[in-house]
Amino acid sequence: MPPAEEIESIIRAARLRVTRPRVAVLSAVHEHPHADTGTIIDAARTELGDLSHQAVYDVLQALTDAGLVRRIQPSRSLARYEARVADNHHHIVCRDCGAVADVDCAVGDTPCLTPSEAHGYTVDEAEVIYWGRCPACAAPSTTQHR
Amino acid sequence: MPPAEEIESIIRAARLRVTRPRVAVLSAVHEHPHADTGTIIDAARTELGDLSHQAVYDVLQALTDAGLVRRIQPSRSLARYEARVADNHHHIVCRDCGAVADVDCAVGDTPCLTPSEAHGYTVDEAEVIYWGRCPACAAPSTTQHR
DNA sequence: CGCGGAAACTTGAACGAGTCAAGTTTGGGT
DNA sequence: ACCCAAACTTGACTCGTTCAAGTTTCCGCG
Numbered sequence: 001m002p003p004a005e006e007i008e009s010i011i012r013a014a015r016l017r018v019t020r021p022r023v024a025v026l027s028a029v030h031e032h033p034h035a036d037t038g039t040i041i042d043a044a045r046t047e048l049g050d051l052s053h054q055a056v057y058d059v060l061q062a063l064t065d066a067g068l069v070r071r072i073q074p075s076r077s078l079a080r081y082e083a084r085v086a087d088n089h090h091h092i093v094c095r096d097c098g099a100v101a102d103v104d105c106a107v108g109d110t111p112c113l114t115p116s117e118a119h120g121y122t123v124d125e126a127e128v129i130y131w132g133r134c135p136a137c138a139a140p141s142t143t144q145h146r
Numbered sequence: 147m148p149p150a151e152e153i154e155s156i157i158r159a160a161r162l163r164v165t166r167p168r169v170a171v172l173s174a175v176h177e178h179p180h181a182d183t184g185t186i187i188d189a190a191r192t193e194l195g196d197l198s199h200q201a202v203y204d205v206l207q208a209l210t211d212a213g214l215v216r217r218i219q220p221s222r223s224l225a226r227y228e229a230r231v232a233d234n235h236h237h238i239v240c241r242d243c244g245a246v247a248d249v250d251c252a253v254g255d256t257p258c259l260t261p262s263e264a265h266g267y268t269v270d271e272a273e274v275i276y277w278g279r280c281p282a283c284a285a286p287s288t289t290q291h292r
Numbered sequence: 293c294g295c296g297g298a299a300a301c302t303t304g305a306a307c308g309a310g311t312c313a314a315g316t317t318t319g320g321g322t
Numbered sequence: 323a324c325c326c327a328a329a330c331t332t333g334a335c336t337c338g339t340t341c342a343a344g345t346t347t348c349c350g351c352g
Contacts, residue, residue, distance in 0.1 A: 017348055019300065037338075052302050057339070059300090075219040078338070092267045101265045119247045120281035121238045129273045135266035163319055165329065183309075198331050203310070205329090224309070294352095301346070307339085317330070322323105 002030060014066040024048045025059040029069050029083045034091075034100040036078040074100070074129055090128040096137035103130065148176060160212040170194045171205040175215050175229045180237075180246040182224040220246070220275055236274040242283035249276065 002010070007026050011018050021044065028043035029035065035043070041056045060081060063069045067086070073079045074093045080100065092101045132138075148156070153172050157164050167190065174189035175181065181189070187202045206227060209215045213232070219225045220239045226246065238247045278284075 017299065019348070021301070050302095053338095054303080054340085055301050062300090071221060073219075073221040075217060075225070079221070092264060092269065094267065101267065103263060103265070117249060118238060118276075118278075119249070120284075121240065121247065121276070121278045122284050123238065123276045123278040125277040127275045127277060129275075130264075130267070130269045131271040131273060132264075132267045132269040138266075138268050163328065165319070167330070196331090199309095200311090200332080201330050208329090296351090297349105299346105299348080302344085304342095306341075309336105309338100311336075312334085314333100315331085317328105318326100319328080320325105322325090 010068060014068055016062060016066055020048060021051055021055045022059050022063070024051065025056055026063060026068065026083070029060075029063075029081050033082050033084070033102070034072070034080045036080050038078070040081065072100075072127075074098075090130065092130040092132060092134075094134035094137055095131055096133055099134045099136075101134070156214060160214055162208060162212055166194060167197055167201045168205050168209070170197065171202055172209060172214065172229070175206075175209075175227050179228050179230070179248070180218070180226045182226050184224070186227065218246075218273075220244075236276065238276040238278060238280075240280035240283055241277055242279055245280045245282075247280070 004023060004027070007023050007030070008018050011022055011026060016022065024044040024047045025040060027047065028040045032039055032043055037056065037060070040060070041051070041053055044056060045051050060069065060071070064071050064081075069081045069083050070085050071079055071081055072091060074091070077093070077098050084102065090103050092103055093099070150169060150173070153169050153176070154164050157168055157172060162168065170190040170193045171186060173193065174186045178185055178189055183202065183206070186206070187197070187199055190202060191197050206215065206217070210217050210227075215227045215229055216231050217225055217227055218237060220237070223239070223244050230248065236249050238249055239245070
């Protein structure tokens with residue numbers, strides 16, 4: 001969780017204008033890894049007071065384009081954002097509650113980045129999602145899952 | 147593209163009731179790999195005449211639960227379905243036009259199915275999506291991509 | 293230090309894939 | 323042939339996301 005000044009310089013370093021909404025949104029993404037848009041809107045409003053949802057969508061788009069955040073969207077889930085970028089890690093998603101956790105790659109730095117037959121496609125990224133159940137949902141009796 | 151009788155027996159073998167909507171939808175998924183829901187609805191209607199969109203959603207859900215089709219949903223894309231199941235293959239998605247192609251796994255049968263640290267999760271599937279550009283969109287001058 | 297313009301934000305309406313709910317039809321077991 | 327739970331129809335509705343028009347603000351430049 002970098003302090004506000006560091007957030008500012010991160011934004012500035014990406015050649016983006018520094019605005020209060022952008023600082024608030026980027027902070028929110030740092031503080032809430034894998035949060036969906038609604039959660040980010042709430043967190044940014046807590047920090048700023050008023051803020052339109054449209055601004056948050058715009059900011060997230062700008063930050064994504066600049067490579068400061070990454071957007072992930074597992075099936076049956078809303079869009080989620082994370083600030084861990086450019087370090088090649090992957091995700092485990094719980095089939096029941098949708099919780100997301102980070103996983104470092106199993107095989108070296110760029111796992112499976114070589115499809116056997118690419119059909120002429122130019123590949124630049126391999127995204128891996130592990131599906132399963134989180135500890136809470138896997139527990140048999142404690143909670144009635146879903 | 148199996149004939150109608152074979153589609154029927156596939157459905158019956160999964161202990162599902164055989165109905166005309168189900169046969170039409172499963173045929174459509176076989177005939178249009180990676181099609182989104184709208185395309186499947188159109189294809190099924192072409193075969194059947196009238197058919198409610200709700201029925202298609204129900205059928206796709208039932209077929210997915212039974213393991214007869216697989217649902218995939220790359221970021222920024224609608225839900226797509228395919229009939230190739232239980233053979234561990236993955237997908238290449240074009241960043242520009244959204245086209246999807248199949249890829250057999252690079253490393254053996256169950257690629258990367260072992261995350262380095264699973265955070266207590268029980269993992270049962272590893273889904274890999276390669277991101278890049280399809281031959282048409284990668285071509286520099288021919289088509290103005292997007 | 294203040295101006296100017298483009299980028300960023302606000303407001304409010306609209307879109308559309310997917311879901312919900314209530315009523316009717318139908319497959320297939322007894 | 324009967325029956326009923328499963329499957330389908332109809333139609334309204336939800337809500338994450340996008341679109342559009344107008345206003346504000348950041349920041350390079352003089």
